[in-house]
Amino acid sequence: xxxxxxxxxxxxxxxxxxxxxxxxxxxxxxxxxxxxxxxxxxxxxxxxxxxxxxxxxxxxxxxxxxxxxxxxxxxxxxxxxxxxxxxxxxxxxxxxxxxxxxxxxxxxxxxxxxxxxxxxxxxxxxxxxxxxxxxxxxxxxxxxxxxxxxxxxxxxxxxxxxxxxxxxxxxxxxxxxxxxxxxxxxxxxxxxxxxxxxxxxxxxxxxxxxxxxxxxxxxxxxxxxxxxxxxxxxxxxxxxxxxxxxxxxxxxxxxxxxxxxxxxxxxxxxxxxxxxxxxxxxxxxxxxxxxxxxxxxxxxxxxxxxxxxxxxxxxxxxxxxxxxxxxxxxxxxxxxxxxxxxxxxxxxxxxxxxxxxxxxxxxxxxxxxxxxxxxxxxxxxxxxxxxxxxxxxxxxxxxx
Ligand code: NAP
Ligand code: MG
Numbered sequence: 001x002x003x004x005x006x007x008x009x010x011x012x013x014x015x016x017x018x019x020x021x022x023x024x025x026x027x028x029x030x031x032x033x034x035x036x037x038x039x040x041x042x043x044x045x046x047x048x049x050x051x052x053x054x055x056x057x058x059x060x061x062x063x064x065x066x067x068x069x070x071x072x073x074x075x076x077x078x079x080x081x082x083x084x085x086x087x088x089x090x091x092x093x094x095x096x097x098x099x100x101x102x103x104x105x106x107x108x109x110x111x112x113x114x115x116x117x118x119x120x121x122x123x124x125x126x127x128x129x130x131x132x133x134x135x136x137x138x139x140x141x142x143x144x145x146x147x148x149x150x151x152x153x154x155x156x157x158x159x160x161x162x163x164x165x166x167x168x169x170x171x172x173x174x175x176x177x178x179x180x181x182x183x184x185x186x187x188x189x190x191x192x193x194x195x196x197x198x199x200x201x202x203x204x205x206x207x208x209x210x211x212x213x214x215x216x217x218x219x220x221x222x223x224x225x226x227x228x229x230x231x232x233x234x235x236x237x238x239x240x241x242x243x244x245x246x247x248x249x250x251x252x253x254x255x256x257x258x259x260x261x262x263x264x265x266x267x268x269x270x271x272x273x274x275x276x277x278x279x280x281x282x283x284x285x286x287x288x289x290x291x292x293x294x295x296x297x298x299x300x301x302x303x304x305x306x307x308x309x310x311x312x313x314x315x316x317x318x319x320x321x322x323x324x325x326x327x328x329x330x331x332x333x334x335x336x337x338x339x340x341x342x343x344x345x346x347x348x349x350x351x352x353x354x355x356x357x358x359x360x361x362x363x364x365x366x367x368x369x370x371x372x373x374x375x376x377x378x379x380x381x382x383x384x385x386x387x388x389x390x391x392x393x394x395x396x397x398x399x400x
Contacts, residue, residue: 003036004349010337011063011302012039013095015073016046017309018317022327022389023073026334029393030400034353035338040067044095046076050088057095061102064302068344071337072099072304073330096304100134104187105296106194107132109277109306111284112291112332114365116380120283126263128280129204132273133191134294139270141181146171152178183218188225190297195267196234196245198295205243208267209253222269223247281306286373288326293336303336305329313389322388324372331361331396360399369395 014023031037042060049056064070076082077094100107110129111119146152152168168178192208199206208226210219230238230245238245248256250272257266257280268276281290290306306329313323335354342351365374368382371392378384387395 001034004034004353005036005347006038006341006345006350007347008341008345009038009040009067010341011060011067011070012041013044013060013070013072013075014041015044015075015309017074017076017311017314018323018325018389019074019305019307019309019330020045021314021317022325022330025390025393026327026331029390029397030331030357031334031338033397034400035350039071044073044075046078046082046086046088046092049075049092049095050086050090053089054092054095054098057092057098058102061099064099064103064300065296068300069337069341070300070302071333072096072302073333074305074307074309076309097139099302100294103294103296103300103302104190105134105294105300105302106191106198107134107273107292107294108198109281109290109292111281112289112328112362113284114289114362116366116368116378116382116384117285117289117374118377118379119285121258123259124262124284126261127284128257128260128262129198129202129265130273130277130280131191131195131198131265131267132277133188133268133270135187135191135270136183137181137270138179141179143177143179145175145177147175148173150175154180183222185221185225188222189229191267192226192229193233194295194297195265196230196238199243199245199265200234200237200241202265203241203243204263204265206245206265206267207253207256208245208247209250209272210269211250213249219269226267277306285377286326287329288371288373289328291329291332291336301337301340303333303340305333322390324386324392325389326371326373327389327393328361328365332358357396357400360396364392364396364399 040063042056044057075095078088078091083091108129108131110127148171150171154166154168156164210222212219212223227247281287287307292304292306294302310325313325317323335358339351339354368384369387370384372386375384375386
């Protein structure tokens with residue numbers, strides 16, 4: 001066949017460890033034979049981030065603003081252990097955090113469903129789409145260690161020179177820790193708007209939850225902004241679409257989600273979204289089946305898998321062992337980006353290719369051919385067969 005052309009490039013952000021290996025294979029086995037792949041390539045692998053003093057991450061995010069569509073491989077967020085493992089100059093910040101900040105976007109995560117993969121919560125029949133507020137709270141917090149005898153205050157200097165000071169804690173017999181964090185009304189409001197819009201787009205009811213019963217001022221502000229924007233800007237459209245919006249404390253939201261059939265958009269604060277998205281992903285089967293898209297308020301998209309670099313598998317791979325790492329979410333990151341590029345450019349062939357690749361991937365699993373993480377979850381008349389990472393991609397290619 002003649003390869004499908006791409007007039008406009010997508011931004012390609014390479015990553016680390018096992019997912020970097022899968023990345024190369026996905027391109028080689030599933031995309032490059034069929035598509036004249038046109039990407040602007042950035043190597044976000046940790047060694048290159050370190051060489052460029054993390055400049056490459058900023059450049060990749062800026063390129064995403066220019067080209068509008070990006071696909072990203074999972075990357076290591078360094079901690080102390082990584083600093084010595086990779087001999088880093090600095091403990092570089094999370095690339096995802098940097099990209100989110102630059103794009104001011106909202107992250108929507110949803111599970112990829114296949115017949116035979118039963119969620120751990122059997123009532124869940126449809127995807128739960130999780131929206132994570134990608135700004136502020138503990139992710140941009142200031143921390144300190146306090147000794148016994150220290151007093152910690154929250155101090156706000158008004159622009160008129162007034163000073164407000166509240167005692168956080170007086171450390172008497174024991175030292176401890178303090179943390180100062182913030183959020184911005186503008187960011188909360190654009191998060192709320194993205195969520196309400198996306199709920200209307202995908203035609204799903206929407207839950208938003210915080211811990212405002214305890215955090216009356218901080219979380220109370222989130223609740224108020226969401227409720228105001230809903231009443232003023234979205235209530236009529238929701239009623240017309242026949243979908244609902246509910247604010248409820250986070251504890252109640254968790255109970256409702258577990259009892260639901262899915263088919264709900266769940267908007268979460270930054271930390272709740274971080275944790276709950278991993279819980280929901282695991283409950284749907286495997287982290288390898290969770291996809292993720294960062295959408296900016298002005299409509300720029302960055303597609304990725306929700307999972308990390310699968311370090312444990314990578315160490316095996318380095319020892320020459322074959323691994324059975326699930327590449328589905330990374331494949332769907334590519335198809336998401338190609339499909340969006342096709343949609344924006346009016347490139348029907350590219351869109352159709354993305355759809356076919358998704359279909360071939362799902363059908364491979366439904367036919368019983370899958371990676372090891374899915375085997376214990378698979379309930380079907382077909383006997384499941386465990387494939388290694390590369391063999392799975394080759395089975396998808398033969399269907400494609
Ligand atoms: P992880 O890479 O998501 O892996 C955790 C475990 O989940 C794996 O050991 C594996 O379980 C299972 N798993 C995840 N993805 C899988 C897949 N595709 N196929 C099969 N099994 C899969 O999380 P982590 O080990 O906590 O983090 C590793 C590195 O990734 C860290 O350096 C972290 O900073 C980074 N990270 C990056 C991102 C991102 O770029 N978006 C997100 C999260 C973490 P078994 O070992 O039991 O097989
Ligand atoms: Mg997480």
